[in-house]
Amino acid sequence: MRPLQRWSWVWALVGTGVDMSTEAFDVAIKETLEDVSEVVFFLLGALTIVEIMDAHKGFDIITKSIKATKQRELLITIGVLTFVLSSVLNNLTVVIVMVSLLQKVVKDDEFRMKLGGLVVVASNAGGAWTPIGDITTTMLYIGGQVTTVPLLANLFVPSVLCLVGTLGYELAMMGDKPFERPAGASAKEDDVQPNGQAIVFWGGLFGMVSVPVFTAYTQCPAWCGMMLVLGLLGLVTSLLHDPHDEHFSMKGALTRVEVPDALFFLGVLFAVGGLERVGLLKEFAVALTNVCPYESLVAILLGFASAIVDNVPLVAAAQGMYDIADHPANAFLWNMITYCAATGGSLLVIGSAAGVAFMGMEKKVSFGWYVKSIGPAALAGYFLGVSGILGQQALGLSVS
Structure with a gap:
């Protein structure tokens, strides 16, 4: 519980330094904890589902279909694939999967690092336009600042423009020569398909995508839908595998989820709620x-x-700064905050969890290298996406 304890001092100051009755303080802290817990439960459910899919090597279904032989072709394929996957899955997980794929496909260190940096940008752009693609978008979705259909309609084009701007900048700088793959074939065990690979992958993917639909029709909180999908996927895996094989089970997936990260989010949101x-x-x-x-x-x-x-x-603070009565759901301000918060982290390697994960997987990547090699392309994509939102607003094409 260290991440939560680290932020609880804010509420200690609220309780001792503000003229608030005991009853009012009790109500305030319970309501705040209830609100922020929804985000954490949603996130834990999504991460566990992805872990189950990954244990069944579900992502191999997509990554093994990559047949590119030239640099530009591979750049476009990796960028588009990352963008699409990040819109329905956690962008941090997608970065880990795609960088691992690149390490098996590309031998040249510099070219592989370049592609990995662009994966970070594409994953953050892909996560910006759907309720489940990025933690900040999820926060705004659960908080009621954005809703599913207007979010998709308002941010799809800007997010695509961010991807196009980034890839276009790199395509202009990159030659179209063939790239070299690492020597040697994959280990035999890597080619073994676990039982139920396709069922688990497509079932988990469809389930996560259907969560906003479930929420709209049942009026249940979004985390309820995510937990329902997790429960159904856990039932499927228990029928597919031996009960004692925890590697493929929901129990085993829960042990691999980064719970401290989820508790960090809980602590941050809890503290901002106090402010x-x-x-x-x-x-x-x-x-x-x-x-x-x-x-x-x-x-x-x-x-x-x-x-x-x-x-x-930053997003948690913005939610508290601007009253939803003055800025209703899907207002221009919320669209801008959603896009900018999700994609702005791509400008520096330390600006998003996806970037930090990439730097950890590619040991030769440094802060300076990212600024020099990826920063200009990321900046071009960021501003092209911003121009897309401003253009939609000016033309009256925004959906409320």
């Missing part, structure tokens, strides 16, 4: 509006800030 309760975030929003009256510029600056500071507390 919201005492009105500090709203006061900051008023001051920020007085200094910078343009909502689009505020959102763009939040995107740059997310490249340096974790975007989770």
Whole structure:
């Protein structure tokens, strides 16, 4: 519980330094914990489902279909595949899967690192336009700032433009020569398909995609739908494998999920909730509006800030800064914040969990290398996506 304890001091200050009755404090802390727990349960369910799919080598179904032989062809294939997968799966997991794939497909270190950096950008762009693609988008979806259909309609084009801008910049700089694959074939055990590989992969994928539909029709919280999918997938795996084989089971998947990361999110959101309760975030929003009256510029600056500071507390703060009564669901401000927070982290390698994971998997990647080699392409994609949102708003094409 260390991540949660690390942030609980905010509520200690609220309880001792604010003129609030015991009853009011009790209600405030319970309501805040209830709200932020929805995000954590949703995230834990999604991560566990992906772990089950990965244990069954489900991603091999897609990655083994890559037959590219030239650099530009592989760049486009990897970029588009990453973008699509990240829209329905956790973008951190997609980066891990795609970088692992590149290490098996590309021998040249520099070219592989270049593709890996572009995978980070594509994964963050792909996660921006769906409720389940990125943790910050999920937070805004559960918080009611965005809803499913308007989110898809408003951010699909900007997210695609971000991908197009990034890949277009690199295609202009890259030659179209063949690339060399590592020598040697895969180990025999890597070619063994676990029992139920296709059922688990496509079932988990379809289940996660259907969660927003389940929420819309049943009016249940989004985490209920995700947990339902997890339960059904756990039932399927228990029928497919020996009860004592925990590698493929839901129990085994839960042991591999990064629970400390989920608790970190819980702690951050819990602390920001305390600041919201005492009105500090709203006061900051008023001051920020007085200094910078343009909502689009505020959102763009939040995107740059997310490249340096974790975007989770930034989005949580934005949710508390702006009242949903003044900025209703799917308003222009929320569209901008959703896009900028998700894709702004791509500008630096430390700006997103996906970037940090990439740096850990490719030991030769450094902060400076990323700024020089990936930063310009990421910046081009970021601003092209911003222009897409502004263009939609100017033409009256935004969906509310």
